[in-house]
Amino acid sequence: DAKTTQPNSMESNEEEPVHLPCNHSTISGTDYIHWYRQLPSQGPEYVIHGLTSNVNNRMASLAIAEDRKSSTLILHRATLRDAAVYYCILRVPATGNQFYFGTGTSLTVIP
Amino acid sequence: AAGVIQSPRHLIKEKRETATLKCYPIPRHDTVYWYQQGPGQDPQFLISFYEKMQSDKGSIPDRFSAQQFSDYHSELNMSSLELGDSALYFCASSSRTLRADTQYFGPGTRLTVL
Numbered sequence: 001d002a003k004t005t006q007p008n009s010m011e012s013n014e015e016e017p018v019h020l021p022c023n024h025s026t027i028s029g030t031d032y033i034h035w036y037r038q039l040p041s042q043g044p045e046y047v048i049h050g051l052t053s054n055v056n057n058r059m060a061s062l063a064i065a066e067d068r069k070s071s072t073l074i075l076h077r078a079t080l081r082d083a084a085v086y087y088c089i090l091r092v093p094a095t096g097n098q099f100y101f102g103t104g105t106s107l108t109v110i111p
Numbered sequence: 112a113a114g115v116i117q118s119p120r121h122l123i124k125e126k127r128e129t130a131t132l133k134c135y136p137i138p139r140h141d142t143v144y145w146y147q148q149g150p151g152q153d154p155q156f157l158i159s160f161y162e163k164m165q166s167d168k169g170s171i172p173d174r175f176s177a178q179q180f181s182d183y184h185s186e187l188n189m190s191s192l193e194l195g196d197s198a199l200y201f202c203a204s205s206s207r208t209l210r211a212d213t214q215y216f217g218p219g220t221r222l223t224v225l
Contacts, residue, residue, distance in 0.1 A: 032212060034212075034213075036216075041199070041219070041221070042218060042219070043115070043201050043203075043216030043217050043218050043219050044154065044201070044203075044216045045216070046213050046214075046215065049212060049213070087153065087154075091212065095167055096159055096161070096166040096167035097142075097159075097205070097212075097214075098144075098156050098159065098167050098169065099144070099146075099154075099156060099203075099214060100156070101153040101154050101155070102153065103153055104153055
């Protein structure tokens with residue numbers, strides 16, 4: 001069973017904020033939440049990660065629910081270059097920091 | 112900044128042949144991970160190595176083997192190739208002492224089995 005579930009696709013208008021949701025109801029206390037994005041025929045690129053607290057970096061913000069069973073990746077102003085598949089991933093230290101990918105959300109940015 | 116290097120970028124093989132994929136991690140990274148991504152699918156973890164020792168094993172077929180060498184590069188050996196092995200194979204690296212929490216992915220090797 002997948003450890004994370006995401007919508008298959010989402011659309012956003014350029015310059016608008018985007019909220020990409022992820023459910024991880026079976027997350028354990030030590031599992032980290034990572035977000036990566038992938039362009040066609042390229043390797044996944046790190047976006048952001050967190051454990052319990054909300055996180056901000058130059059690319060995005062990560063909002064983590066208090067019970068940690070869900071999280072939301074926030075792109076503050078979508079650009080055409082943000083069009084990609086966004087993966088919500090659990091990193092499990094108990095299994096050597098193995099990454100468990102979700103099915104990903106394909107984000108389309110409309111000019 | 113140096114990134115993860117994978118070679119070859121593209122590889123075409125016939126059924127039942129063997130293939131070797133190479134991965135050169137970011138300098139000073141001690142951990143290497145291999146992933147397989149089939150068409151339209153999400154990456155699936157195959158195997159990882161830390162300090163040249165196998166660290167964790169995922170859904171890697173018995174026909175596949177891998178190792179990490181003294182210079183930290185890694186090779187994924189695939190034998191008796193099947194049509195279903197056609198996929199993108201990604202290598203990622205990380206450092207347990209620098210930023211253990213982030214894996215940096217290479218550009219991938221696209222393997223096509225005919």
